[in-house]
Amino acid sequence: MKTIVLLAALFVSVLTMANDYEETMKINVAKLEKSTSLNEMNQLAALFMRISDVEKNEWLPSYYASYAYVRTTHFMHDADSIDTALDQAQVLLDDLLKAKPDESELHVLQAFIYQLRITGAMSGYKYSSLSNQSLEKAEQLNADNPRIYYCKGNNVYHTPAMFGGGAEKAQALFEKAKLLFEAQSQKNELLPHWGSYHNEVMLQKCLAEK
Amino acid sequence: MRIQIVLIITVLLISGQWLYGQTSVSGKVTSNVGEALIGVNISIVGTYNGTITDENGLFDLEVDDLNGKELAASYIGYKTQVIGLDGKHKYLLIKLSESVASLNAVTITAGSFAADDKQRASVLEPLDIYTTAGSLGDINGALKTLPGTQSASDDGRLLVRGGAASETSVYVDGLLAAKPFTSKVPDLPSRGRFSPSLFSGTVFSTGGYSAEYGQALSSVLVLESNDVAVEEVTGVSLMTVGGDLSKTWCTKNRSTSLSVGYMNLAPYYALVNNRLDWTKPGESESLNFMHRKKFENGGLLNIFSNAEYGNRAFNTILNDEKASIENQNGNIYLNVNYSLPLGDKSLLKSGVATTYNNDRQLAGIHRTQENEVNVEGRVTFVTQLSDGIELKTGISDAFTNYEDHYNQIQGETNWNGRYKDHIIGAFAEPEIKITSRFAVRPGVRYEYSTYLEKQNLSPRLATAYRLGKESQLSLAYGQYFQNPVADYLKFGSDFQYEKASHYIMSFQTGSLRERLLRMEAYYKDYYHLVTYTRGSHPYDGSYKNDGFGYAKGIDVFFRDRKTFIGTDYWISYSYIDTKRLFEDYPVEATPDFVANHTVSAVAKYFIGAIHTQVGAAWTTASGRPYHQPGDTDFMSRKAAIYNNLNLNLSYLTQIAGYSTIVHFSISNVLGSKQLVGYQTIANYDGGQDYLMPLLPDIKQFVFLGVFISIK
Structure with a gap:
């Protein structure tokens, strides 16, 4: 009897301490798009990692931790720090890809990481082809994922027109992404939805170059 | 409680x-x-x-x-x-404290050069293999710019740290590729059979390699074929020496590619001066098939196959006499392997690789026909025992069925040789990361040859110690056994294993991204090399296993991608001191395929404005020793210094909207003589031996190719 009481007491205490996964995720996923400093972004990455440590069956916390590390590079200027941050993102992504090789979003994030590794003409050839391979894989798994076309658009935009790149070709991809972004805006807010803002920026850039 | x-x-x-x-x-x-x-x-x-x-x-x-x-x-x-x-x-x-799984954790690198995007210890990138000037789409071309190899343009195969060409074994996806080179005919180099574009990872070990592999006294080359393709693509290649068509189909988690190629050197030879008098310039047809499938359970099926038929004929001078040489070769390679993850921490790999090779050769009056079947089956189990301990174990059986038929086209002399051999192997090798700074890989390999009826047990040991963020010290030791080559085994089974011991010390600092320096010192001992009496007929039973030798040297590799913007270059230097008593050598001597000093420099520069990569590769080697028949001291002469500069240009463009690479290359830009040495050819008919200068067939080779990919 005593044991049952004790267990019940413990159970209640666990419940009161229980973390509201959905709510916490919602708030912090939203923050990812609003953070304006390196420290904030690092704090978010760390928080997503803590959530992932608790919610072992969820893939999104670890995905967002990896994505947050990728985003930290936007606040960095030296190549070494960028590489270290991308290495951290890659470690998390490698584990995710092992566990969920058929998740389209993971391959998009992989493509995004490869894009950010490009520092010059030499690494450009290597990483843009790796990035394109990841995007093809992502498209194979889910052709309706708008981020595929946003990332493809980026690759094409930064490829000289001579090699089949340029603003005009990129524009078509950004437009496709835009349609898909709009079609999917109603879905689960926890699922990845980044990219629409920058997609619009890039689309306007392409239109302006006409 | x-x-x-x-x-x-x-x-x-x-x-x-x-x-x-x-x-x-x-x-x-x-x-x-x-x-x-x-x-x-x-x-x-x-x-x-x-x-x-x-x-x-x-x-x-x-x-x-x-x-x-x-x-x-x-x-x-x-x-x-x-x-x-x-x-x-x-x-x-x-x-x-640092974790052993840390990104910066030590990796064992002694003796090996990796070209792999996934491996952090890489010193090359997969692309380097085919963008190195002078390599002409041959994997070995790029590897020969690494220290520890002989430039040996007369052979084409890999001669590593004083070892003969037969001392290097090639593996594809962990399984033996028994005939990775086209047949060697007198007076012409051979080429690698497999196109570098089929592989995404290459590990070239110049010594001290893992217990996973055996039957190579000097070196192993481990090629990892491409992963499941995700993009449908049709490729069209048009070259001055032939053409190639390829197609890749893919669906989710599955891809299949097929390519057919045709080469004919006749049109090109009609335009240039050949040293040899060609009656049938090289012509070949090839077929490559690859299939990959990933299963729901995480298993991965790989099928890799290659078939090739080639023939050629020319006249040359052997023993002061004009002799005609004809060669026809058919080769089929089929490699099927399957790997299955067992839980999070283990992987079971199994596979069978089959090589069928048929070689018909006529040299003067000597006609030989060789038939060889090699089948290797292998099961390997890799498991993570704990955070820092990974254990690899495996068993294998390599079967050889060799048949040789020799006859003289005028006369009665004929001879048939044949043998069958199973080499059964087993190995175990844990890799233990004791700390994030210190790793040890002790291994042991056992082999039994049913033909020799002998067994061997070879211990291996490799360690690495990280000195700083980007520098480390590695040591490696190993004993390596190899059956004598078919040219001896066909005469009988009364042989022992040939044996080599390797001792390697290596220091590496820097990173591939910026600057990287690697220096390696090694010492090798050779035992039980096959010898035979000079001038005796090869089948008269004079073979013994009493040869021996040593090799010691220093290899330096420096790569720099930082100092000059847009420029990537590497420099290799190898010094070797080696002597051996083998084959028909009367005394211990430096073999005629070894140059004591070799320097290679490779540079690549991308000119963004004209979308062109310019590459240069320069190799120079000190003169190789040779024996002038009649001299009292054996191998006492040295050939002149060898010098070769290759240039290439790759221009990226579009043809009809499809991305296209136009590749142009020229060998021996400086037009130097290209004499690599001399080979002594034994005269079995009582006369004096003959000295043959080793020269390329074409002094300067010009190549133009257009590679279109249609997506």
């Missing part, structure tokens, strides 16, 4: 902070050596509550209640530390 729990609960309740109280815990996190760690994730175990350390390694965390809770400090590349909180100690000093 029950009393204890009650007591704890009571204490918790009395303290009054269980549900409502707020308190804080703070502290500092440093590495083992005391430097502050920035961005360490501090969390209360089981909750989302936490923070990260600031630029001084400090943290301050609000907690509902400290009692009974645990605080974890985790940081990528370091071992997570969990500390029980008791409410009394509110300031914590935490020291984290």
